[in-house]
Structure formats: C-alpha cells, structure tokens
Amino acid sequence: MELQYWIWIAVGLSFTLYIGIAFWTRASSTSEFYVAGGGVHPIANGMATAADWMSAASFISMAGIISFTGYDGSVYLMGWTGGYVLLALLLAPYLRKFGKFTVPDFIGDRYYSNGARGVAVFCALIVSFTYIAGQMRGVGVVFSRYLEVDITTGVLIGMTIVLFYAVLGGMKGITYTQVAQYCVLIFAFMVPAIYISFMATGNVIPQLGFGDAGSDGVFLLDKLDGLHRELGFHEYTSGSKSTLDVFFITMALMVGTAGLPHVIVRFFTVKKVSDARKSAGWALLFIAILYTTAPAIAVFSRTNLIETVSNQSYKLMPEWFSKWEDTGLLKFEDKNSDGLIQYVADPKINELSVDADIMVLANPEIADLPNWVIALLAAGALAAALSTAAGLLLVISSAVSHDLIKKMINPKVSEKNELIAARLSATAAVCLAGYFGINPPGFVAATVALAFGLAAASFFPAIVMGIFYKKMNKEGAVSGMVVGVLLMLFYMTKFKFGWFGGGVEADWWFGISPEGFGTFAMLINFIVSYVVCKFTPETPKNVQDLVEKIRLP
Amino acid sequence: MSQKTSAYWKHNLKYLIILLIIWFSVSFGAGVLFVDELNTIKIGGFKLGFWFAQQGSIYVFVVLIFVYIYLMNKLDAEFKKDTE
Numbered sequence: 012m013e014l015q016y017w018i019w020i021a022v023g024l025s026f027t028l029y030i031g032i033a034f035w036t037r038a039s040s041t042s043e044f045y046v047a048g049g050g051v052h053p054i055a056n057g058m059a060t061a062a063d064w065m066s067a068a069s070f071i072s073m074a075g076i077i078s079f080t081g082y083d084g085s086v087y088l089m090g091w092t093g094g095y096v097l098l099a100l101l102l103a104p105y106l107r108k109f110g111k112f113t114v115p116d117f118i119g120d121r122y123y124s125n126g127a128r129g130v131a132v133f134c135a136l137i138v139s140f141t142y143i144a145g146q147m148r149g150v151g152v153v154f155s156r157y158l159e160v161d162i163t164t165g166v167l168i169g170m171t172i173v174l175f176y177a178v179l180g181g182m183k184g185i186t187y188t189q190v191a192q193y194c195v196l197i198f199a200f201m202v203p204a205i206y207i208s209f210m211a212t213g214n215v216i217p218q219l220g221f222g223d224a225g226s227d228g229v230f231l232l233d234k235l236d237g238l239h240r241e242l243g244f245h246e247y248t249s250g251s252k253s254t255l256d257v258f259f260i261t262m263a264l265m266v267g268t269a270g271l272p273h274v275i276v277r278f279f280t281v282k283k284v285s286d287a288r289k290s291a292g293w294a295l296l297f298i299a300i301l302y303t304t305a306p307a308i309a310v311f312s313r314t315n316l317i318e319t320v321s322n323q324s325y326k327l328m329p330e331w332f333s334k335w336e337d338t339g340l341l342k343f344e345d346k347n348s349d350g351l352i353q354y355v356a357d358p359k360i361n362e363l364s365v366d367a368d369i370m371v372l373a374n375p376e377i378a379d380l381p382n383w384v385i386a387l388l389a390a391g392a393l394a395a396a397l398s399t400a401a402g403l404l405l406v407i408s409s410a411v412s413h414d415l416i417k418k419m420i421n422p423k424v425s426e427k428n429e430l431i432a433a434r435l436s437a438t439a440a441v442c443l444a445g446y447f448g449i450n451p452p453g454f455v456a457a458t459v460a461l462a463f464g465l466a467a468a469s470f471f472p473a474i475v476m477g478i479f480y481k482k483m484n485k486e487g488a489v490s491g492m493v494v495g496v497l498l499m500l501f502y503m504t505k506f507k508f509g510w511f512g513g514g515v516e517a518d519w520w521f522g523i524s525p526e527g528f529g530t531f532a533m534l535i536n537f538i539v540s541y542v543v544c545k546f547t548p549e550t551p552k553n554v555q556d557l558v559e560k561i562r563l564p
Numbered sequence: 565m566s567q568k569t570s571a572y573w574k575h576n577l578k579y580l581i582i583l584l585i586i587w588f589s590v591s592f593g594a595g596v597l598f599v600d601e602l603n604t605i606k607i608g609g610f611k612l613g614f615w616f617a618q619q620g621s622i623y624v625f626v627v628l629i630f631v632y633i634y635l636m637n638k639l640d641a642e643f644k645k646d647t648e
Contacts, residue, residue, distance in 0.1 A: 077618075082599075085617035089591045092622045096587045099629045100580055104636075218619060222609040230609030248614040249603065258596050265591075285637055292629040299622050306618040562573055564640040 017386035018157050025195050025390045026172060029397070032191055033176030033184040041429050044181030045112040045409050046279040051186055053286045057293025059189035060277045062196065062394070063402035064091075064268075064298060066142070067149025069305075070196060070395035075367030078309035078316075081239075081247035085306075086257055090264025092295060092302050097269040097471075099291035103278040105478045107287035108561040112279060113406075114272045114470060115414040121477040122485040123554055125419055130492050132419075134469040135272045135410045139403045140444070141462040142273075146400040147448025150393060156338060156372070157389040163449050169397065170445040177401045177408075178437045182280060185401045192394035197300060199391025200371075204304050207311045207378045217307035231310055238317050243356035247313070259527030267463030267529055270471035273402040276409075284564055312370045315377055320352045320363060328352075331376040340366035400444065408437035461503045464529030468495035472536040481558045487544030495536030502528045572643045579635050583628050591621040 038044040051059070069091070077084030109117055115135060119128030147166055154165025176184050208220035212231065224230050235247045245251045252260075268274065277294075278287045319329070325343060335341040342364045343352060354363045372392075375384045412433035417424055424432070469492045476483040476491075504510040506518075506525045516524075523531055594602055595617035602613030610619075 082614055082617060085595060085614075088618050089595055089621050092625050093587065093591050096583075096625050096628055100583060100632055222607075222615070224609060232609050232611070232614075248611050249600070254596060254599075258592060261591065261596060285633075285640060288629070288633045288636060292626070292633050295629055296626050299626050303619055303622055559569070562576075563569060564572075564636075564643060 014382040014385060015159070017382045018389050021383075021386040021390040022158065022393060025191075025394060028191055029172065029176055029188045032187045033180040036184045036187045037179045038181035038183045038430075041413070041426050041433065042112075043183045044430055044433055045405075045413060046276070047181075047183040047186045049280060050282055051280040053281055053289035054293050055186070055190050056277060056281050056286075056290040058193040058297055059186045059280075060274065060290060060294035061297035062189040062193035062398035063277060064274055064294070064399070065196065065301060065395055066399035067146055067153070067392060067396035069301065070200065070392050071149065071153075071368050071371050074305040074308040074312070075370030077306050078313045078370045079365075079367055080251075081245070082250040083252050083257070084309065085250075086260045086264060088302055088306060090261045091268055092298060093261070093265040094268025095291055095295040095298070097265060098274070098278070099288055099295075101475055101478070102269060102275065103287040103291050104284045105561045106275060106474070107278050107281065108284045108563075110279075112276075112413055113409050114275050114474075115410060116418070117477065118470075118473055118488075119414070119418060121554065121557070122473075122488045123551065124485045124489070127473075127485055127489050127492075128414060128418060130489060130496075131470070131473075132410050132414045134465060134492070134496060135406055135414075138271065138462045138465050139273060139406045139410075140440075140447075143400055143403040143407070143440070143444040144447035146396045146403070147444045149396040150400070151448050153389060153392045153396065157386075166445055166448040169393075169400075169448075170441050173397055173400050173404065174438060174441045177404045177441070178434050181433070182276075182405055185398075185405060186280060188401070189398045192398040193297060195394040196391040196398075197297070199387040199394070200301055201304065202387060203375045203378065203380055203384055204308050206380055206384070207315075207374060208307060210378060211311050211314070217311075218303045221307040221310040225314075231314060235310060235314050235317075238314070238321075242317070242321065242354065245356075247310075253522055255522055256524050256527055259523050259530045263467050263527050263529030263533075264463055266467040266471045266533055267465075270466035270469070270474070271462075272410075272466075272470070273399075273406045275470075276406060277402070308371065308374065312374055312377065316365065316370075317354065319377070321354045322351050324350055325352055326350065329377075331373055334376070335369055335373055340369050404437050404440050404444070407440040408433050411436035461499070461507075461525075464499045464503065464525070464532065465496060467529035468492075468499040468532035468536055472533055472540060476537070476540060478558065478561065481555050482544065482550055483540060484544050484547055484550045486547035487540040487542075490543045491536040491540030494539045495532045498535055499529060499532040502532070568643065568646050572639065575639055576636070579632060579639075583632055586624065587628055590616060590624040595621050 042048050073087055106117055111117060115128050115131035118131040119125060147169060150169030151162040151166035154160055154168060155162045176188055204217045205215055208217035209215050211225060212220040212223040214220035214223050221231055232248055239247050250257065278290060281287050281290055325345065344362050346362050352363055353360055355361050375388060412429055416432050417429050473488045473492050476488065501511065503525050506514050594613060599613035599617060602616065603611040605612040
C-alpha cells in the first residue's frame with residue numbers, strides 16, 4: 012500500500028483513540044480536573060508519567076544527538092533518568108502525603124506565605140511555557156513532513172486535538188490518553204530499533220546488539236571509534252567536554268527533572284503514599300526502555316551513515332538521500348568538485364551537513380523497512396509531542412485557576428467557577444503555545460536548558476528543604492529561590508542571548524556551560540536559604556508539625 | 565509514639581543515604597569521574613565506563629527505586645503494627 016495512506020490510517024486511528032478516551036473520562040470536579048480524583052493505579056500512572064516526560068525531543072532528537080556526540084550525549088541519558096531516583100526517594104511520597112493539587116500549593120503552605128506561592132507560580136509558568144512552545148513546534152514539523160500539510164496547518168490540527176482532550180478531560184482525561192500514547196510511542200520506537208539491530212548484528216535486543224560485532228567480526232563500537240579517528244572526529248566512546256562540565260550538566264538535568272512541575276504533579280494523582288513510590292519506579296522502567304534503546308540506535312545509524320556516504324559518489328546515493336535533501340535536513344555541497352562526498356570533522360573540507368533529527372526519522376528508510384513502520388513512527392512522534400504538551404497545559408491552567416485565582420485573588424470562588432477558570436486558562440495557554448509553535452522565537456532551543464536550570468535552581472532546593480529540614484523558614488526559602496532563579500536567568504541571558512555584555516566560552520565561570528549552570532545556581536540557593544534562615548525568626552510550631560506529619564506513612 | 569516516629573524517620577534516612585550513595589557512584593562515579601579508568605576494561609564490545617554512562621547507570625536507577633519500594637513497604641508495615 013502507498014505510504015501516504017498508511018500514515019493517514021496510523022495517525023487517524025491513534026487520534027480517534029485519544030479523543031474517544033478523553034470523552035469517556037471527562038472531568039466533572041476540580042479534583043478530577045487537577046489530579047484525576049487521586050485514584051489512578053500506580054502502573055497506569057507510571058505509563059502516563061513516562062509519556063508525559065518523553066517529549067518530541069526524546070523521541071525524535073535524542074538518539075540523533077547522541078549519535079553525533081557519542082560519549083558526551085550520556086549527559087542526557089543519565090540526566091533524564093537519574094532524576095527519577097531523586098523523585099522517588101526525596102520528593103514524590105512526601106508531596107503525595109501532603110495531598111494538595113499543585114507544586115505552588117506545597118511551597119505556599121509549607122512556607123506559610125503567598126509571597127512564596129507567587130514566586131512558585133512565576134517559576135512554574137516560565138518553565139512550562141518554555142517547554143510547550145517546543146512541543147507544538149514538534150507537532151507542526153511532524154505533520155508537515157509526513158502528511159504534506161504546511162507547518163501552520165499542522166500546529167492548528169495539533170492544537171485542536173490537545174485542546175479537546177485537555178480542556179474536556181482535565182488531568183483525568185490526560186492521564187488515560189497518556190497511557191494510550193505511551194503504548195503507541197514505545198511500539199513505534201522499538202519496532203525499527205529491533206529491525207536495525209537484527210540487521211546490523213543478528214541480535215534482536217538493541218541494548219545488547221550495539222556491543223556486538225557486525226558481519227565482518229569487528230565490534231561495532233571499535234569500528235565506529237576507528238571511523239571517527241580516520242575522519243578527524245573525536246572518538247565515539249570518549250568525550251570532548253571537560254569532566255567538570257559533564258558532571259555539572261548531568262546534575263542540572265537530574266535535579267531539574269525532579270523539580271519539573273508537570274512531572275511532580277503526576278504523583279498527586281495516585282491513591283496513597285506507597286503508590287507514589289511505586290509509580291515513580293514504573294515510570295522509570297517505562298522510560299528506561301526508550302532511553303537504553305536510544306544509544307543503540309545512535310551507534311547503528313551513525314555507522315550506517317558514515318559507511319553509506321563517506322567518500323562515495325553523490326550520484327550513487329540511495330533514494331532516501333535526495334528525499335531528505337528536499338527537507339533541508341541533509342545538505343551536500345561539493346566543495347572540491349570531485350563528485351564524492353567528503354564527510355569529515357574539519358569544516359573547511361566537510362561537504363555534508365546532517366540534522367540530528369534524521370537519525371530517528373529516516374532510520375526506517377535507511378534500513379529499508381516496510382511502509383507501515385514509517386507510518387507508525389509518525390504516529391509515535393505525534394504521541395510523544397501531544398502527551399507532553401497536554402501535561403504542561405494542565406500545569407499552566409492549574410497555576411492560574413487554582414494557585415493564582417483561588418488561593419491568591421479570590422478565595423471565595425465556587426468550585427464550578429474555578430473549573431470554568433481552569434478550562435479558560437487551558438484554552439488561552441493552548442492558543443499562546445500554538446502562536447509560538449507557528450512563529451517560533453529564536454530562543455526556543457536555547458531555553459530548554461533554561462527550563463531545567465530554572466527548575467533545579469528554584470523548586471528542587473525549596474521542596475527538599477521543606478521536607479528534610481523542618482526549621483527552614485519562609486525568609487530562607489523565598490530568598491534562596493529568588494537568588495537561584497535570578498542568577499540562572501542572568502547567566503543564561505548573558506551567555507545565550509548576549510545580554511549584560513555577553514561572553515564566550517572562555518568567560519564561563521569555572522568553565523561551567525550555561526546548560527550545567529543550574530547545578531551551581533542550586534548550590535547557591537541552598538547556601539543562601541540556610542544563611543538567611545539562621546538570622547530570621549523560626550518556623551511556626553504548626554508548620555513544623557505539618558512537616559512531621561508528611562514524613563509519616 | 566514519638567519515639568516510634570523518630571525511629572521510623574531515622575530508618576528511612578538510613579535507606580536514603582545508602583541508596584543515594586549507590587545512585588551517585590554508578591552515574592557520577594563510574595559514568596563521569598572514573599570513566600577513563602573504567603574504559604580500559606572491556607566487556608564484549610563495550611568499554612566499561614562508556615557502558616555505565618549509557619546503559620548501566622540507567623539499569624541501576626530502576627533497581628534502586630524498586631529496592632526502596634520494597635524496603636519502605638516493609639518499614640511502613642512494621643510502623644503500622646507498632647503504633648496500633
């Protein structure tokens with residue numbers, strides 16, 4: 012069957028499924044809208060968390076980035092999984108025990124002030140908006156590439172779908188659509204991976220396959236290291252970044268993951284404390300399936316790419332080469348006019364530029380897999396982007412309707428009106444996100460690191476100290492959060508946007524990149540909080556009792 | 565009652581510290597700080613440090629959470645029995 016039909020069938024069926032689920036599970040109370048009524052099974056919640064967490068970037072870009080950076084790409088693998096250990100051990104059970112709806116809820120009550128709540132709302136909104144614009148863009152790109160509509164139409168279709176099930180279903184609808192989306196995306200990711208692993212090494216398990224030897228008897232990783240040395244790239248299995256920077260980036264991503272509001276809020280949806288721990292375990296298991304496969308895909312496709320193109324005649328390139336050239340993701344410029352493709356590290360001689368996204372998207376074509384696999388991949392990429400967008404949308408809408416309106420502006424608002432406010436703010440957020448998806452501001456890519464850095468520099472220390480350090484008071488926590496966030500914003504804007512005089516790599520403080528700076532800002536947050544706390548009035552007795560209470564099962 | 569409570573909390577903290585030390589060693593230890601030393605050891609086609617950074621640390625993370633679930637469920641049950 013024609014590829015285009017397959018794609019319409021796969022995308023159409025999966026979208027019908029999501030809408031059907033949303034309709035069955037629509038929310039009728041604020042508790043259902045914010046936390047799905049608190050009755051989600053831990054395994055279902057684990058799947059929903061995994062889909063929520065794995066965005067278009069994890070699905071489409073990550074394997075490609077690892078493919079080009081080799082060992083340096085490990086920061087994403089460790090960073091985006093290790094955070095779940097922190098979540099399960101240090102945050103999730105206690106926040107569930109606390110039993111409210113949102114992260115600003117916890118900060119506001121634990122630090123007994125609306126000032127603290129306000130700072131938390133501000134951080135939650137910045138972090139979530141940064142993220143959601145990227146997701147809508149991802150939806151648009153996938154639509155335009157596979158369904159041959161333009162990006163604007165793609166974003167509009169995506170917006171309508173998300174709007175429908177997030178606004179109607181709230182957290183309850185989102186949870187069960189995310190379960191379905193996880194199944195779609197993991198199936199779509201694994202099928203080509205298993206095929207390719209089997210073709211390259213004869214091993215059907217990609218995680219083991221990339222440590223095996225190819226048909227020539229040479230270990231794949233050794234071969235790749237050799238190819239890299241020949242072409243002047245740094246060795247695949249060793250890095251080019253400094254150890255200190257790798258350390259700081261990994262830590263910032265881990266702590267940032269644990270501090271992201273749309274991830275944390277998922278643990279409010281289960282029945283009891285022990286279920287919160289269980290869901291974190293299941294979530295990480297489901298995430299690990301994709302995250303341990305990605306580095307294998309990276310190795311297979313990197314080897315495939317180099318062997319296919321390096322020093323080969325441009326005329327003899329397979330069909331997929333010209334197809335991806337049309338999209339602009341693959342560019343060839345015959346600098347020395349010899350008709351051969353020189354793919355090397357030296358930018359003066361190199362003739363080929365390859366976008367990281369190709370590694371996953373073009374994989375089925377490079378490996379010559381059947382059309383339905385390509386269609387599956389399109390549905391999977393959309394599932395990844397939509398599920399994350401929906402989760403973020405909920406954080407934005409609850410921050411506005413619950414934290415801002417109900418807790419700060421008008422505490423007397425009725426449940427019915429609060430629910431209307433929640434739906435209206437979700438609608439407004441979708442429109443804003445859609446706008447940024449159609450007209451992406453240049454800083455979207457640069458600000459992904461900012462989202463993690465901000466979460467690391469603000470929420471994580473405030474929540475951890477709120478649980479493990481009973482005496483931490485509002486003055487300490489608020490000044491720590493404010494200093495941490497401002498410091499992070501300063502460093503990012505200085506080195507990413509050139510504000511405050513700008514700067515180059517040589518000017519980095521202690522050689523820490525903006526991506527890793529969240530770790531530094533987090534440490535400063537801890538120190539400032541502790542020092543301020545020592546010189547200001549002690550935490551009231553009732554708050555200390557509250558902390559005692561959330562520590563017990 | 566409050567003695568039981570603080571014993572429960574101390575037990576929990578002990579688990580946390582031990583598990584977080586393992587968490588740190590497999591990722592920041594084996595995958596980052598000592599990666600070059602471990603890379604001199606090879607298992608199959610994998611250099612050990614590289615394997616920890618891209619595979620091993622993730623497997624250990626999953627196991628750590630499930631160990632914590634098991635330990636805490638046991639501790640919770642004991643605590644409930646004691647306080648009833």
